[in-house]
Amino acid sequence: MIQSENCKHGSSAPFSTLQGLPESQTKTGRHKCTVCAFQKGFEDAQLGSPLLVELEQCHHKSSAPLVLLRDLPWSQAGAGRHKCATCAYGFGFEAGTKESTILVSLFSDRVDQIAHPSKHIDALLGKLILSQPPKFSKLEKSKHPSFKGSKIMDRSYRELKNIQLGRAGELLVMNYECEILVSGGRKDLAQKIIHVSELEGDGAGYDIKSFQLDGKTKYIEVKTTRGSANTPFFITWTELEFSKQNYDDYYLYRVFDFDSASNSGRLFVVQGKVNDSFNLSPTIFRGSRV
Ligand SMILES: [Zn+2]
Ligand SMILES: [Zn+2]
Structure with a gap:
């Protein structure tokens, strides 16, 4: 069974993914909720990702819609604290695409x-x-x-x-x-x-x-x-x-x-x-x- 972490905004993400995220203290996703970012990525992959939106790339080479990163709620809690929200979105998207x-x-x-x-x-x-x-x-x-x-x-x-x-x-x-x-x-x-x-x-x-x-x-x-x-x-x-x-x-x-x-x-x-x-x-x- 996958251990998941729930954030106070009602999203959830696998604990191991959050733990494995690289640190990031730059750009739009800074201090944003990585649990929400993961879930958004997952949902975008499941529902069909939005086309023609401006993407922001992090220095780990993941990318996420800029508007999404901007709108993510803040979070300083849990395993995803100070981690890269852009990467979290990317992992979520990948999981949503590949997983059953x-x-x-x-x-x-x-x-x-x-x-x-x-x-x-x-x-x-x-x-x-x-x-x-x-x-x-x-x-x-x-x-x-x-x-x-x-x-x-x-x-x-x-x-x-x-x-x-x-x-x-x-x-x-x-x-x-x-x-x-x-x-x-x-x-x-x-x-x-x-x-x-x-x-x-x-x-x-x-x-x-x-x-x-x-x-x-x-x-x-x-x-x-x-x-x-x-x-x-x-x-x-x-x-x-x-x-x-x-x-x-x-x-x-x-x-x-x-x-x-x-x-x-x-x-x-x-x-x-x-x-x-x-x-x-x-x-x-x-x-x-x-
Ligand atoms: Zn959240
Ligand atoms: Zn990153």
């Missing part, structure tokens, strides 16, 4: 967005049973991202880092898509399904390129867990951005209750921007730079 984002639950109002009517499909290598998404309500958006881990996050993090599990889920979905296209009379399209993550790695922002029966492209991201449908799972910044930019053709295939022994699981599908259907909460985990 956890998805907590599905909104109930997207249940009608399921891509296929409920039916059982036996895939070649195993079985995926399509089901309804679980019903959840939208959580109040937390004002500040939390840097605290929890046991359930930890468990699903490990699961997601389990490459074998992820790959097994992707293969099931590959076969599932193949079955649907073949049974719909589109063997030609079934032959064009591409396992993108296998060929190009994780950088593409989705795992599988498939098709609708009418030939329209489907970008599929597969998230597999052994746990139930409402087990939180992780998504990267790249994947989230990809879903925003390609929401018309984007599908999240949530494989849950996965059983390795029988190579089977259950599935629900949600179409559209991931952040429209799931509650996101940015989280930083150990093993990273911060």
